[in-house]
Amino acid sequence: MIRIEHIGMTYDKGRVVALQDVNLEVNKGEIFGLIGPDGAGKTTLFRILTTLLLPEKGQAWVNNYDVVKDYKAIRNSVGYMPGKFSLYQDLTIEENLNFFATVFGTTIAENYDLIKDIYVQIEPFKNRRAGKLSGGMKQKLALCCALIHKPDVLFLDEPTTGVDVVSRKEFWDMLKSLRKEGITILVSTPYMDEATLCDRIALIQKGSILSVDTPEGIVHSFSGQLYAVHGQGTYHLLQATRGYEGVASCFAFGDALHATFKPGAQGPALQAYLQSKGHSDARVDPIKPGIEDCFIQLLNQ
Amino acid sequence: MKQLLVFIRKEFLHVFRDRKTLLMLFGLPIAQIVLFGFALSNEVKDSKIAVVDYSKDIMTRQIINKVGANPYFEIESNLKSATDIDAAFRKGNIKVALVFPDNFSTDLIHTGTATVQVIADGSDPNLATTVTNYISTVIADYTASLSLQEGHPVQVQPEIQMLYNPDLRGAPNFIPGVMALVLMLVCTMMTSVSIVREKELGTMEILLVSPFNTTYIILSKLAPNLLISLVNLFIILVLSDLFLDLPVKGSIVLLVFCSILFILTCLSIGLLLSISAKTQQAAMMGSLMGMMLPTMLLTGFLFPIENMPLPLRLLSNLVPSRWYFIIVKQVMLKGLGIGAVWKETLILAVMAFGLFAISLRNFKIRLQ
Amino acid sequence: MNTEAVIVTDKLTKRFGPFIACNELTFQVDKGEIFGFLGANGAGKTTAMRMLCGLLNPSSGKATVAGFDVYTQANRIKQRIGYMSQRFSLYDDLTVSENIRFFGGIYGMSISDIKKKTSALLSELQLEKEAKTLVRDIPPGWKQKLAFSVSIVHGPDIVFLDEPTGGVDPVTRRQFWDLIYEAADKGVTVFVTTHYMDEAEYCNRVSIMVDGVIADLDAPARLKTKYQVSSMEEVFYALARNAVRKAD
Structure with a gap:
C-alpha cells in the first residue's frame, strides 16, 4: 500500500539530515507504527508521503501513486492528521466536520457509517467550539475529520502526544476497529509502549530506520539476556551495578534497573556483588526485554 | 462552487468570532476621522497677531486698530523687524503676522494701491486659511470706506504667505490618505495573517492534502477582507461628509471601482507576504513595515513627493497607494471624471492584476 | 532515608466560581523523594502545582512548601524551588552559559557562585565545548538534561518537573533520570507531574488525581499489587476510566 525506496531529505541546505536512505513497505490493511x-x-x-514535501532523493508510492507525479490522486485518497491539533479552534465541532467534508467533496451523511462510532462520543458537544474541547475530544474530532472522505490510507502523526492514558487507550481501540474496515494506517509515536499495539513497527532515529519487524520479532531479536535489578536506593544501586566489571550496560527502568552483561558474567554473581556492597535486598532476575530495551540496544550499536 | 461557498462562509465565521479584531477593523477608520475632526477645529476666536509696522502712519494704525477690535483677533505684539516673526511663531503664541511696508499710506494715496503681507502658520492649514480670509475681509472693509472718503478707488493687496506648509496640505489631503492607509492595513495585514495562522495551526497541511483547489483557498481568503474593506470605505466617506464637510464631488461608481482595484492590489500583496512569512508576527511586521511606512511616507499626503530626492521620487512610483491617493483626490475632492485619472487607474489596474497573478503563481501547493 | 516533610498540604482546595478544581488535597512529600503527581487531562494537576509554587492562592485549606506558607510567603517559596517544563525551559537564542547565568541571576546567585556552578555543571554534562553554543543548536536530548541542571543550579529544596521527558529518545531519557536520581540523592525533592505512566514508574511514590481529588497515593509497586495489575498504566486506567471531568 505504501512503498518507500531510498528516500533522503535534508534541511538548511544540507546541514541537517532529516531522512537518510529510508526504505519501507506497508501492507494493505495493517497498522504500521x-x-x-x-x-x-x-x-x-509523513509530509513526503502526503505530498506536502518533495523528497530530495528516492521514490515513494502511496496506493500505487507516485508521491511526486500523482500528488493529486494521493490527495484524493488519503486522510492526514498532522502532529499539532489542526482544526479551527473558533469553529464548533459540527462546523469543523462540515467544512472538511465539503473540502473533500463529500458530506457527513455520505460516510457517516465510518465515523459513527467515534462521532457519537463527541456529538453531545457538537455546538461547542473546538478550542474549548479536552485533549481527548479534540483528538476524536481530528480523527473524524481525517476519515470523513473514507480514505484508503490514514496518516496519523503523533496522534496521542499530550493525551491522557484513558483517551489514548480509547484512541487505539478506534484504530483497531478502523483496521477492520480495511483502512491502512501509518501512525507515528514517540512512546515505545504503544509499539505493541501495532501490527508491524519501524524504529527510527536520526533519519535512519534501525529495524522493521513485528513487535514480537523485534523483541525476539534482542541479543543476549536482559536482567532486572531490584533493590532500595535506586541511585546508589545504579552506581554499584555500573561499577561491576561484568556489566555491559545498566539503566534505570521504572522501578527496576535493566542490565546486560559482558560475555561470561552471570546474574547470581552480580547479586552477590551488590549484596557485598551493602545492598542486602538486591535481587537480580533474568527478564524478557521490551521494545524500549531493544531500541536502546539498537541505538548503542 | 459549493466548496468555495462553504470555505467563504468559514472565513466569515473566523472574522465574526474574533470580536476584538473586528472592533479594531471598524474602529480604526472611525477613530482616525473623529480624531482628525477634533484636531482640525475651526475655532479662530482670540487668534493672536503680531504686527510689524515699517510705515508707522495713520492708515496703518487705523487698520491695526480695526483688526484688533475684531472679536476674532487680539494684537499680541508689535515687532520691530520682520526677522522677529519666525521666532514669534516658534514661541507658538501667534497665529498670524501682519507686515506693513515702508510708505504704506503714501503708496496708497498716490498710486491707489499698497500691499500688506499676511503671514500665517501653515502647519494648521484649516486655521491658517480661515484667519487669512478674515484679515483680508477686514482690510477690504477698510479700503471700501477709505475709497468713499477719498472719492476714488484705493486698493490694499494682501500678500498671503504660509509658513511651514506652503501648499496647505490639510483635511482635503488627509482623507484620501486615511482611505489608502486603512484599506492597505485591512487588506494586507488581514490577508497575510489569516493565511499564516492556518500555517501555524497546521490546518493548511490538511487543506493542501485535500483535493481542494488552491485557487479556492485564495479566493475565499480574499472575500471577507474585500467586504470589510468596502464597508470601511463607506464608513470613511460618510464620516468625512458628515464631520469634515467633504462629500464625494465626483462619480461614486468610479471611486468605488478604483477602490476595488486598490483593494485587490493590497490583497495580492498580503498573499505574497503570507507565502514567505512563517509566523503571524512576521506577517504583521511585514505588513506594517513593508506597506504602512511607504504608504505614509511615499504617497504624498504627509510629505510632498515633488520635493523629494530623485531616488525616492522614482521609488514612490512603485507604491500603489500613491496612485490611489491621486485618484481619490481628483474624483472625490475635485469632482473630476475618468478623463482626468485614466492614467492612474490604468497603472493601478496593471498593478492589481499583475500582483494577483504573481501571488497566484507563487502560492505553493506544498510546504516550505 | 530521612522523613523530613518538605511539602505538606491539608485539605487544600481551589474553587473557580462553582467549579472545584482541587478538592481537599491532603498529602505530604518528604525530603529527597521523587514524587509523581499524575492525573487525567483536566483533573486539576496544574492548578495544584500552581498553588504549591505560590502562583495561585488556594481557596481554603493549608499548605507549606519548604517550610513556608503558600498564602503569606509565596516569595520565599519561589526562592526555594526550581521549575522545568517540556514546553519551556531554556532560551533558544541564548548560549548555554548565558542561560545558566540568567537563571542563576534571577535566583540571586553571586557572579562567582554562578561561574563555579557553570563550570561544574558543564563538565558534569560533558558540555564544556558547547558553552558558547546557542541552545537551539544543541541536540534536543542534551537540551533537556541541561534544562534540568539549570533548574536546580541555585540549590533549591524542591524541583517541579512538568512532563519533563516527553518525546526524547530512550537513551537520553535514561540519562535524564540518572540526573534526577542523583539530585534526589543529594536531598532535592523532585515533584513530577505527567500523564505518561512510564515516567510514573520511576517515582518513589505517586498520587493519581481524578476529578479534582486524589484517588490514590502510594508507591508504584504497591499500587500495582493493590489493583492486581502489572503496570501503572492499568492502575491509572482503573482509577480514571470513570472520570466525569474531561475539559482541559
Whole structure:
C-alpha cells in the first residue's frame, strides 16, 4: 500500500539530515507504527508521503501513486492528521466536520457509517467550539475529520502526544476497529509502549530506520539476556551495578534497573556483588526485554 | 462552487468570532476621522497677531486698530523687524503676522494701491486659511470706506504667505490618505495573517492534502477582507461628509471601482507576504513595515513627493497607494471624471492584476 | 532515608466560581523523594502545582512548601524551588552559559557562585565545548538534561518537573533520570507531574488525581499489587476510566 525506496531529505541546505536512505513497505490493511523520538524524521517522512514535501532523493508510492507525479490522486485518497491539533479552534465541532467534508467533496451523511462510532462520543458537544474541547475530544474530532472522505490510507502523526492514558487507550481501540474496515494506517509515536499495539513497527532515529519487524520479532531479536535489578536506593544501586566489571550496560527502568552483561558474567554473581556492597535486598532476575530495551540496544550499536 | 461557498462562509465565521479584531477593523477608520475632526477645529476666536509696522502712519494704525477690535483677533505684539516673526511663531503664541511696508499710506494715496503681507502658520492649514480670509475681509472693509472718503478707488493687496506648509496640505489631503492607509492595513495585514495562522495551526497541511483547489483557498481568503474593506470605505466617506464637510464631488461608481482595484492590489500583496512569512508576527511586521511606512511616507499626503530626492521620487512610483491617493483626490475632492485619472487607474489596474497573478503563481501547493 | 516533610498540604482546595478544581488535597512529600503527581487531562494537576509554587492562592485549606506558607510567603517559596517544563525551559537564542547565568541571576546567585556552578555543571554534562553554543543548536536530548541542571543550579529544596521527558529518545531519557536520581540523592525533592505512566514508574511514590481529588497515593509497586495489575498504566486506567471531568 505504501512503498518507500531510498528516500533522503535534508534541511538548511544540507546541514541537517532529516531522512537518510529510508526504505519501507506497508501492507494493505495493517497498522504500521513509526516509532522514534522527537527529531527522528517521522514528520518529514509523513509530509513526503502526503505530498506536502518533495523528497530530495528516492521514490515513494502511496496506493500505487507516485508521491511526486500523482500528488493529486494521493490527495484524493488519503486522510492526514498532522502532529499539532489542526482544526479551527473558533469553529464548533459540527462546523469543523462540515467544512472538511465539503473540502473533500463529500458530506457527513455520505460516510457517516465510518465515523459513527467515534462521532457519537463527541456529538453531545457538537455546538461547542473546538478550542474549548479536552485533549481527548479534540483528538476524536481530528480523527473524524481525517476519515470523513473514507480514505484508503490514514496518516496519523503523533496522534496521542499530550493525551491522557484513558483517551489514548480509547484512541487505539478506534484504530483497531478502523483496521477492520480495511483502512491502512501509518501512525507515528514517540512512546515505545504503544509499539505493541501495532501490527508491524519501524524504529527510527536520526533519519535512519534501525529495524522493521513485528513487535514480537523485534523483541525476539534482542541479543543476549536482559536482567532486572531490584533493590532500595535506586541511585546508589545504579552506581554499584555500573561499577561491576561484568556489566555491559545498566539503566534505570521504572522501578527496576535493566542490565546486560559482558560475555561470561552471570546474574547470581552480580547479586552477590551488590549484596557485598551493602545492598542486602538486591535481587537480580533474568527478564524478557521490551521494545524500549531493544531500541536502546539498537541505538548503542 | 459549493466548496468555495462553504470555505467563504468559514472565513466569515473566523472574522465574526474574533470580536476584538473586528472592533479594531471598524474602529480604526472611525477613530482616525473623529480624531482628525477634533484636531482640525475651526475655532479662530482670540487668534493672536503680531504686527510689524515699517510705515508707522495713520492708515496703518487705523487698520491695526480695526483688526484688533475684531472679536476674532487680539494684537499680541508689535515687532520691530520682520526677522522677529519666525521666532514669534516658534514661541507658538501667534497665529498670524501682519507686515506693513515702508510708505504704506503714501503708496496708497498716490498710486491707489499698497500691499500688506499676511503671514500665517501653515502647519494648521484649516486655521491658517480661515484667519487669512478674515484679515483680508477686514482690510477690504477698510479700503471700501477709505475709497468713499477719498472719492476714488484705493486698493490694499494682501500678500498671503504660509509658513511651514506652503501648499496647505490639510483635511482635503488627509482623507484620501486615511482611505489608502486603512484599506492597505485591512487588506494586507488581514490577508497575510489569516493565511499564516492556518500555517501555524497546521490546518493548511490538511487543506493542501485535500483535493481542494488552491485557487479556492485564495479566493475565499480574499472575500471577507474585500467586504470589510468596502464597508470601511463607506464608513470613511460618510464620516468625512458628515464631520469634515467633504462629500464625494465626483462619480461614486468610479471611486468605488478604483477602490476595488486598490483593494485587490493590497490583497495580492498580503498573499505574497503570507507565502514567505512563517509566523503571524512576521506577517504583521511585514505588513506594517513593508506597506504602512511607504504608504505614509511615499504617497504624498504627509510629505510632498515633488520635493523629494530623485531616488525616492522614482521609488514612490512603485507604491500603489500613491496612485490611489491621486485618484481619490481628483474624483472625490475635485469632482473630476475618468478623463482626468485614466492614467492612474490604468497603472493601478496593471498593478492589481499583475500582483494577483504573481501571488497566484507563487502560492505553493506544498510546504516550505 | 530521612522523613523530613518538605511539602505538606491539608485539605487544600481551589474553587473557580462553582467549579472545584482541587478538592481537599491532603498529602505530604518528604525530603529527597521523587514524587509523581499524575492525573487525567483536566483533573486539576496544574492548578495544584500552581498553588504549591505560590502562583495561585488556594481557596481554603493549608499548605507549606519548604517550610513556608503558600498564602503569606509565596516569595520565599519561589526562592526555594526550581521549575522545568517540556514546553519551556531554556532560551533558544541564548548560549548555554548565558542561560545558566540568567537563571542563576534571577535566583540571586553571586557572579562567582554562578561561574563555579557553570563550570561544574558543564563538565558534569560533558558540555564544556558547547558553552558558547546557542541552545537551539544543541541536540534536543542534551537540551533537556541541561534544562534540568539549570533548574536546580541555585540549590533549591524542591524541583517541579512538568512532563519533563516527553518525546526524547530512550537513551537520553535514561540519562535524564540518572540526573534526577542523583539530585534526589543529594536531598532535592523532585515533584513530577505527567500523564505518561512510564515516567510514573520511576517515582518513589505517586498520587493519581481524578476529578479534582486524589484517588490514590502510594508507591508504584504497591499500587500495582493493590489493583492486581502489572503496570501503572492499568492502575491509572482503573482509577480514571470513570472520570466525569474531561475539559482541559
